């Protein structure tokens with residue numbers, strides 16, 4: 257008798273997951289999950305997943321994170337690490353054998369930003385040029401887009417030293 261396992265198609269991840277550049281990824285759908293001894297145990301959302309990606313946020317000074325993903329590389333939760341090596345060690349404790357499976361993407365920051373821009377239709381603050389992941393909210397108008405820090409800066413510019421609003 258032959259048994260066929262039906263596994264969903266193993267597509268590689270996009271270059272960017274949730275504004276983070278994918279460094280390495282692994283398929284873990286056939287590795288028994290050792291959730292009980294998990295360093296992620298305090299994160300109840302991080303149950304067994306079929307895909308793992310190690311990715312670094314596109315903003316400056318971001319440290320690597322493990323993205324625990326579904327089969328379509330949608331992130332179901334993340335866990336932090338100080339380095340890619342540490343992230344791989346953490347993953348090995350929960351998905352034994354994954355160490356031999358990591359596939360490096362070699363995605364450059366430029367490639368990641370280009371992909372991000374294509375996904376966000378090139379959305380940027382019209383005043384400071386920052387992208388959505390770099391700001392704490394953007395407001396889109398018909399002709400321009402502005403970020404929170406620009407709004408606050410310009411608001412301050414409209415005030416005198418006494419705190420009065422210019423024009424009142």
Ligand SMILES: [Zn+2]
Nearest residue numbers: 381384403406
């Ligand atoms: Zn701005």
